[in-house]
Amino acid sequence: MTSTPSPQQVHDLVGIGFGPSNVALAIALHERRPSASQPAPSGLFLERQADFGWHRGMLLEDATMQVSFLKDLVTTRDPASDFSFLSYLHQVGRLHDFINHKTLFPLRTEFHDYLAWCAGRVADQVVYGHEAFAVEAVRDDSGRISHLDVLSRNAEGKVRRDRARNLVLAPGLTPRLPAGLTDSARIWHSEHLLHRLAELGPQAAPRRFVVVGAGQSAAEVADHLYRAFPEAAVDAVFARYGYSPSDDSPFANRIFDPQAVDAFYDAPQEIKDEIMGYHRNTNYSVVDPDLIDALYRRVYQDRVNGTERLRLLNTSRVVSVEERPDGVTVTVEHLPSGKQTPIEADHVVFATGYRAADPRDLLGDLARHCLTDTAGRPVVQRDYRLATTDEMTCGVYLQGGTEHTHGISSSLLSNVAVRVGEILASITARAPHGEPVPAGGVPGPLKEHV
Numbered sequence: 001m002t003s004t005p006s007p008q009q010v011h012d013l014v015g016i017g018f019g020p021s022n023v024a025l026a027i028a029l030h031e032r033r034p035s036a037s038q039p040a041p042s043g044l045f046l047e048r049q050a051d052f053g054w055h056r057g058m059l060l061e062d063a064t065m066q067v068s069f070l071k072d073l074v075t076t077r078d079p080a081s082d083f084s085f086l087s088y089l090h091q092v093g094r095l096h097d098f099i100n101h102k103t104l105f106p107l108r109t110e111f112h113d114y115l116a117w118c119a120g121r122v123a124d125q126v127v128y129g130h131e132a133f134a135v136e137a138v139r140d141d142s143g144r145i146s147h148l149d150v151l152s153r154n155a156e157g158k159v160r161r162d163r164a165r166n167l168v169l170a171p172g173l174t175p176r177l178p179a180g181l182t183d184s185a186r187i188w189h190s191e192h193l194l195h196r197l198a199e200l201g202p203q204a205a206p207r208r209f210v211v212v213g214a215g216q217s218a219a220e221v222a223d224h225l226y227r228a229f230p231e232a233a234v235d236a237v238f239a240r241y242g243y244s245p246s247d248d249s250p251f252a253n254r255i256f257d258p259q260a261v262d263a264f265y266d267a268p269q270e271i272k273d274e275i276m277g278y279h280r281n282t283n284y285s286v287v288d289p290d291l292i293d294a295l296y297r298r299v300y301q302d303r304v305n306g307t308e309r310l311r312l313l314n315t316s317r318v319v320s321v322e323e324r325p326d327g328v329t330v331t332v333e334h335l336p337s338g339k340q341t342p343i344e345a346d347h348v349v350f351a352t353g354y355r356a357a358d359p360r361d362l363l364g365d366l367a368r369h370c371l372t373d374t375a376g377r378p379v380v381q382r383d384y385r386l387a388t389t390d391e392m393t394c395g396v397y398l399q400g401g402t403e404h405t406h407g408i409s410s411s412l413l414s415n416v417a418v419r420v421g422e423i424l425a426s427i428t429a430r431a432p433h434g435e436p437v438p439a440g441g442v443p444g445p446l447k448e449h450v
């Protein structure tokens with residue numbers, strides 16, 4: 001184990017990951033006014049990317065947001081904040097143009113720029129290019145775990161250690177490939193699409209792509225490849241009969257409201273499962289209706305023109321993938337007939353979704369202090385704090401990975417602004433019961449437990 005020196009400063013919170021969730025938290029910290037009785041809490045965030053980036057591999061130039069711009073990083077917590085999307089538009093001189101556009105759904109590229117603008121304004125709180133790889137307990141005199149040390153390393157392997165009273169884990173989603181497959185030169189997850197395409201170089205002339213899945217990512221990837229490679233065919237493979245529309249009707253949309261979190265949190269498990277079942281189609285395995293129409297138009301135009309560049313292999317599944325240096329054979333089974341057909345392709349893109357990171361992976365030995373439910377999942381309190389044994393008095397908070405406790409907005413932007421307000425309120429409310437927030441320097445007799 002590494003022997004980096006003890007940190008000189010104790011942070012009220014250390015955040016792992018600096019995507020939208022923790023950028024929103026950094027903003028909430030930045031906006032927090034210190035009072036005479038309570039200094040403003042201090043935060044430090046670790047981000048493995050060299051700079052701010054939000055799903056850059058899927059930053060397709062005309063993809064739009066799946067959430068209203070009003071659900072930016074601050075507005076639903078504090079409509080007067082100058083970190084809003086509207087403030088950003090004002091700052092970059094596009095406010096009137098955006099108003100005339102009459103849309104609630106900006107381009108993803110534009111929202112990326114907004115997020116980067118926010119991240120830049122709180123850059124004093126983040127250390128980029130550092131991947132957190134371990135968390136160690138620091139015990140007080142009574143032997144309880146009062147602090148945590150977060151170990152991270154940069155690309156050169158240099159390790160840094162940051163000490164925290166509270167940890168806020170926001171590592172985002174992990175791309176999910178079907179069992180037995182790994183990312184390779186010809187087998188890609190949609191998350192990396194633009195990076196893999198850039199690696200192909202200008203001379204590449206792919207003849208056929210296979211795209212697996214029927215969610216928003218799959219539809220966007222099929223659409224992008226069809227348009228970016230006019231000489232190539234695109235085979236979309238999925239088990240459904242057709243792409244199905246996302247439900248963003250107003251009553252169903254209430255599932256993303258902060259109040260819905262309260263109702264979901266308090267519900268018994270069978271009701272939670274039922275709610276998720278009813279409203280899964282607000283987010284998972286569904287596609288924006290405008291994109292469905294655009295794809296249908298392409299298929300129909302192709303038929304009129306006697307070509308078939310975009311083939312929908314519906315009610316089908318991939319049964320095997322064989323990669324060779326010069327291509328990949330994807331065998332597709334038509335589910336109703338059981339007929340199997342090999343397809344020769346240049347690349348296969350699995351737009352097969354994501355899974356939430358398990359906080360216990362990063363916590364290592366400390367994971368044994370996390371309480372679990374009957375299904376073995378972490379118990380998470382309403383304030384997003386992991387429920388732990390009494391031995392652990394410091395806080396570990398989750399942004400993401402709480403769908404089983406807090407509902408469907410867990411991995412989305414919808415509730416980020418309100419959630420960070422709740423987390424910060426919890427951290428500050430707990431502070432007086434622990435040690436006083438120091439002006440700097442390690443307070444009290446702490447023992448390292450490595």
Ligand code: FDA
Pocket residue numbers: 016017018019020021022046047048049053054055058064065066067130131132133170171172173217399400411412413414
């Ligand atoms: P996010 O994944 O954005 O950020 C996590 C960060 O943590 C990353 O920057 C990562 O590098 C870093 N990290 C991870 N492990 C680390 C470690 N060990 N050490 C240091 N850093 C680490 N939702 C929505 O509401 N509306 C939308 O329009 C969209 N659009 C959308 C498009 C695409 C293509 C995808 C894949 C997803 C969406 N989403 C979405 C859902 C998406 O989860 C959401 O927009 C945010 O990315 C969630 O923000 P987070 O900060 O929680 O995770």
Ligand code: NAP
Pocket residue numbers: 058063064065066108177178179212213214215216217218220238239240283284285286317318351352353354
């Ligand atoms: P998703 O909604 O989870 O869809 C995954 C798709 O892959 C589903 O069709 C699923 O089929 C299929 N699938 C899963 N495992 C499979 C396997 N082993 N074999 C074959 N097919 C498999 O994932 P997503 O489309 O990536 O969307 C994830 C999130 O990102 C959503 O919140 C979405 O809104 C967001 N997103 C937003 C944008 C945007 O803002 N423009 C763009 C992309 C994504 P089943 O239905 O049969 O399980």
